[in-house]
Amino acid sequence: QQQVRQSPQSLTVWEGETAILNCSYENSAFDYFPWYQQFPGEGPALLISILSVSNKKEDGRFTIFFNKREKKLSLHIADSQPGDSATYFCAATNQGGSAKLIFGEGTKLTVSS
Amino acid sequence: GALVYQYPRRTICKSGTSMRMECQAVGFQATSVAWYRQSPQKTFELIALSTVNSAIKYEQNFTQEKFPISHPNLSFSSMTVLNAYLEDRGLYLCGARQGAETLYFGSGTRLTVL
Incomplete structure (x- = not known):
């Protein structure tokens, strides 16, 4: 059973538009949600994260x-840029554990210029 | 800042042989290390979690006999893939964190099995 789901695949x-990537989860115990950005041939890099006590987190052009x-x-x-083209992974955990x-499973984003 | 280095970046081994990969945390103390495998389809499989002063916990479908892990100090961990076969290919990722902080990943070791 997939505990964390992402859409779209x-x-x-277009460059300059706002890209919206969706994520949902099953386990109510999850309280920390990082998003990772991964370029081909690289490991996932932490982009932005949020704790379940918050409903919004902003960092530059990125908002959860x-x-x-x-x-x-x-x-x-x-304001999506071609350099934002990557695969984005939503993740979840119980931070106290x-x-x-x-x-x-990731969303592959392509920003066209 | 917190950095995680993994090496080698790529490795090719013959079917039935073994290979070792290493993970180094720089700028923080890696009290926990998680080893993942990312399939060619990009899905992540957790292999095992290693926390200093605790036993290493392997996930279902992964065993110590196949993927022995060492976590001897707060900056280093290694994992060996023993008797590698085609189904073991993929990108092996080391994620490290200090306490309850965020998990930081290395660039991975890409394993190809011939």
């Missing part, structure tokens, strides 16, 4: 919106 936006009741979150990338991060 792939997304194409979090809805605890619906167990959903989304990553918004404003082990380092066991559960990953979604």
